[in-house]
Amino acid sequence: MPATNIAPARQRGAGATADALSVLNSVFGLPGFRGAQEEIVRHVTDGGNCLVLMPTGGGKSLCYQLPSLLREGCGIVVSPLIALMRDQVAGLLESGVKAAVLNSTLSFEEATAVEQRLLAGDLDLLYVAPERLLTPRCLSLLGRAKIALFAIDEAHCVSQWGHDFRPEYIGLSVIAERFPNVPRIALTATADDLTRQEITDRLALAGAPRFVASFDRPNIRYEIVDKQNAQTQLKAFIQQRHSGDAGVVYCLSRAKVEETAIALAKAGIVALPYHAGLDAGRRARHQDRFLNEDGIVIVATIAFGMGIDKPDVRFVAHLDLPKSIEAYYQETGRAGRDGKPSTAWMAYGLSDIVQQRRMIDESTGAEAFKRVSIGKLDALVGLAETANCRRSRLLGYFGESPQAATCGNCDNCLSPPLVRDGKVIAQKLLSCAYRTGQRFGAMHLIDVLIGRLTERVKQFGHERLSVFGIGSELNEKQWRAAMRQLVAMGHLRADSEAFGALKLTDTARGVLKGETEILLREQTSGRDRPSRTKSRRGDLAPAPGNSGQATDANLLGVLRAWRSEVARTRGVPAYVVLHDATIEGIAASRPRTPEALRDIPGIGDKKLERYGRELIELVNGTAS
Structure with a gap:
């Protein structure tokens, strides 16, 4: 050869x-x-x-x-x-x-x-x-x-x-x-x-x-769920949707990385932590396992991932809100580099907005930098809160006009949320924040709105206010969702200097006067649990070299085992030897000559010379 x-x-x-x-x-x-x-x-x-x-x-x-x-x-x-x-x-x-x-x-x-x-x-x-x-x-x-x-x-x-x-x-x-x-x-x-x-x-x-080029990654399904118990939600997402798959879970702090990795491991998921606080040797071992073994989940701070070429990452999950749409896009983009269906999943809540605003306010950057950072955060919150197609919103941020109003492969398109007139709800919430002095966070406002007579409510005499109990028609989860959306719309802001106290903005006056239209998104019953990741888009091409042919599962297993052994011997990740798409192409077309093998995408002259004889022997020696 x-x-x-x-x-x-x-x-x-x-x-x-x-x-x-x-x-x-x-x-x-x-x-x-x-x-x-x-x-x-x-x-x-x-x-x-x-x-x-x-x-x-x-x-x-x-x-x-x-x-x-x-x-x-x-x-x-x-x-x-x-x-x-x-x-x-x-x-x-x-x-x-x-x-x-x-x-x-x-x-x-x-x-x-x-x-x-x-x-x-x-x-x-x-x-x-x-x-x-x-x-x-x-x-x-x-x-x-x-x-x-x-x-x-x-x-x-x-x-x-x-x-x-x-x-x-x-x-x-x-x-x-x-x-x-x-x-x-x-x-x-x-x-x-x-x-x-x-x-x-x-x-x-x-x-x-x-x-x-187009920023669209049609093979990635974008999903953003209301954060309740994030670790429990993450475990369910992986076990039900991506059991045995390679994935990356991003957390904001080192402590949360460790806690999440331990929780996943206890649930039977092979999960490893990765952050700057680990010694270099342990970080390297964890990264090598992620690159070289199948089905490893890395739980990491954003220090992990930039430039990682692993093509078969099937999901990227966020337990904390990133800083911007750029960061979100970059991090979620580490899923599905091979073009196969993958998921970008994020659990998001009001506390994420408060935390990110505090980080911006406490940074040493110039005021111009802080203004730009807040604008970027607001854009990401808008993506999280939109009731419309997330992909369209994402592409629009980068100045790209999507070909269709709906993509058919994000949670909002697959399970459209209900939208209702939220003017009265917004007025009740803004009035409560105003009458309690704009000094309290979400939990206290919810207690007042629902009519809970807590010690803190009694301490400040808020049970005597006209807003006490006026929101009993909604539960705590629904009020939290309304608060997030009003923050996203810019009618409320979380004051990072006052421990997340919710304050009215200039635009709140129009809402209170009934001059501003308010549409609030409701969560549908099955929203957090879409079906197993499988794109409904009809324009996803088959894996290169496959041409829609049925893959020989027996031969594929043999090829994977051979690739793992070669990678171990050569000291390189398995995908460096041959990508998944290449071995799937071989398993589908079963080439029996060097010329036929050379036609498989990913087999260049050098790889044909190095591996061709072995690959053909594996094909010929494996019954179809």
């Missing part, structure tokens, strides 16, 4: 013409480009700069990996996380690409060896941490090497308006200053207009084209 040969791509200076599609097929085993990939690849290969916004799983990596193979020199990829570098380099090496990293995990001797390979022209791609790139030693090294391009991955990190700003990214402006003739490609999955502009300014991309 022929070895991978990408020599033509390395000989552009000698006059040879490399064809992007042939390299895509021979190296990565992919039959064609998706979306704007081809236009981006050709633009950068021809020496152009650009900004690429493409959702997680949309194929951003190929947009700089291919030009690095098609241009003279080595592509330099600036990446913020060691895990991202490790996974991508492992995958590239499996495909026969000469790739390496320069980061803090290397010894001096190992780093020196990588530097020598770069200077000798023996690397196609080099992944560098931003803080390493900015050192005088590294800049000097790059100045002496032949550089094909610079790719700034997770480019939103350069913006103070982005959801994951990293100070070390600020210095990356030096790339344009020191290497003005080397093409630069900035890539991110999430960036609003403010963030896009700052990326453009800081990385000197003025005038460069922006390639903005």
